[in-house]
Amino acid sequence: MSHQKIFDVAVIGAGVFGAWTAWHLAKRGKRVALMEAYGPAHSRASSGGETRIIRMGYGADELYTRWSQQSLEQWKKFFRASKAPLFHETGVLWLGGEDDSQLRRTAATLKRCKVRYEEFDRAALEAKYPQVSFEDIKAGILEPHSGVLMARRAVAMLVEDALRLGVEYCSAQILKPAGSGRLEQVVTSQGERFSTEQFVFACGAWLGKVFPEVLGERIFPTRQEVFFFGIPGGDTRFAAPALPTWLFQEDLFYGMPDLESRGLKIAYDGHGERVDPDTQSRIVTPAMRERARTYVERRFPALKEAPIVETRVCQYENTSSGDFLIDRHPGMENVWFVGGGSGHGFKHGPAVGEYVTGRILDRLEPEPRFSLASKARTQNRAVF
Numbered sequence: 170m171s172h173q174k175i176f177d178v179a180v181i182g183a184g185v186f187g188a189w190t191a192w193h194l195a196k197r198g199k200r201v202a203l204m205e206a207y208g209p210a211h212s213r214a215s216s217g218g219e220t221r222i223i224r225m226g227y228g229a230d231e232l233y234t235r236w237s238q239q240s241l242e243q244w245k246k247f248f249r250a251s252k253a254p255l256f257h258e259t260g261v262l263w264l265g266g267e268d269d270s271q272l273r274r275t276a277a278t279l280k281r282c283k284v285r286y287e288e289f290d291r292a293a294l295e296a297k298y299p300q301v302s303f304e305d306i307k308a309g310i311l312e313p314h315s316g317v318l319m320a321r322r323a324v325a326m327l328v329e330d331a332l333r334l335g336v337e338y339c340s341a342q343i344l345k346p347a348g349s350g351r352l353e354q355v356v357t358s359q360g361e362r363f364s365t366e367q368f369v370f371a372c373g374a375w376l377g378k379v380f381p382e383v384l385g386e387r388i389f390p391t392r393q394e395v396f397f398f399g400i401p402g403g404d405t406r407f408a409a410p411a412l413p414t415w416l417f418q419e420d421l422f423y424g425m426p427d428l429e430s431r432g433l434k435i436a437y438d439g440h441g442e443r444v445d446p447d448t449q450s451r452i453v454t455p456a457m458r459e460r461a462r463t464y465v466e467r468r469f470p471a472l473k474e475a476p477i478v479e480t481r482v483c484q485y486e487n488t489s490s491g492d493f494l495i496d497r498h499p500g501m502e503n504v505w506f507v508g509g510g511s512g513h514g515f516k517h518g519p520a521v522g523e524y525v526t527g528r529i530l531d532r533l534e535p536e537p538r539f540s541l542a543s544k545a546r547t548q549n550r551a552v553f
């Protein structure tokens with residue numbers, strides 16, 4: 170590989186953020202190289218899961234609510250054009266406990282942003298979803314038009330579409346760039362050199378490894394385990410539309426109905442231990458397995474004996490607050506960081522790609538919450 174300035178932008182990382190960034194840049198007529206070490210949405214990438222929730226609710230946080238709205242439109246448009254049914258409109262049900270203030274804030278924001286939702290008290294929830302135990306739950310809000318993206322396949326399809334738009338895909342691991350001022354070139358692990366005008370590092374949990382001095386202490390990759398419980402034969406109560414996707418933030422658990430016959434998905438949203446995305450074990454721990462099983466037994470009594478039919482171990486790539494990191498490198502003027510999805514980034518891929526494209530091509534006004542300056546070295550999660 171010895172491309173000398175024939176590209177305008179190199180995007181490094183073909184997860185959801187890099188893929189959408191490359192796609193938007195190509196739509197705007199830019200010559201883009203998409204460089205990826207392991208493959209689009211591979212098993213170790215945060216975008217490599219089968220499914221990711223797309224919901225509009227973010228408490229009082231209007232920024233992410235609006236980005237979710239814009240992103241869902243773009244995802245749906247892309248899937249329609251590709252004739253790929255990779256969005257399941259399962260509905261997303263927010264559950265609130267005794268202190269339901271977050272639920273109230275979510276409802277107020279949804280109303281302001283004109284997102285359709287329905288409200289339920291406990292008795293209404295029990296009547297509508299008799300297969301669920303609503304112990305400790307006071308009320309719920311259903312976003313009927315939100316749901317689940319088939320994540321890994323959506324990214325793979327997006328990369329294919331980007332290639333049709335002229336993006337060149339390069340299988341390459343980029344080494345830590347050196348120098349200051351303008352970055353002239355990057356070097357791959359195979360010793361090849363690559364020059365271009367702008368470099369976008371959309372490296373997910375690897376950002377801290379590629380830029381240890383600037384980001385080593387600002388990106389916190391944490392271990393996250395996901396479980397799929399097998400549904401009793403012929404029982405349709407755990408598939409959509411009977412069961413929506415749901416989140417109960419007080420317990421930090423969330424789950425999805427049985428989609429494409431993979432079983433009921435359940436995961437704990439609390440941050441696990443700090444991990445290295447290259448080497449962490451992808452085998453679930455007995456402790457988290459028991460925790461997931463206990464939770465399933467409590468919320469879905471009919472699944473008490475359900476076997477675990479599949480598991481996944483992934484990592485969140487958290488920033489201190491949970492806000493994305495989309496900013497220039499402080500010492501390299503043509504180098505961009507794009508990441509910090511923090512366990513909620515997948516849905517926003519289209520809006521992220523559009524924003525990065527705007528920042529690079531149109532000098533779009535930066536959003537302060539995405540700045541490097543706002544990212545601390547200790548975690549204090551504020552976005553849920």
Ligand SMILES: Cc1cc2nc3c(=O)[nH]c(=O)nc-3n(C[C@H](O)[C@H](O)[C@H](O)COP(=O)(O)OP(=O)(O)OC[C@H]3O[C@@H](n4cnc5c(N)ncnc54)[C@H](O)[C@@H]3O)c2cc1C
Nearest residue numbers: 182184185186206215216222343373483510513514515516
């Ligand atoms: C268990 C789990 C559940 C989640 N649930 C949701 C959800 O329900 N809804 C939601 O919206 N979000 C969710 N998320 C978050 C979401 O998946 C991530 O925020 C998003 O996928 C991040 O995408 P990314 O492109 O930044 O990173 P990644 O997908 O990790 O992609 C980064 C890519 O960069 C490549 N790379 C890194 N370094 C180099 C290098 N030096 N050279 C070349 N390539 C390199 C990597 O190989 C990788 O492919 C969840 C995450 C996890 C782990």
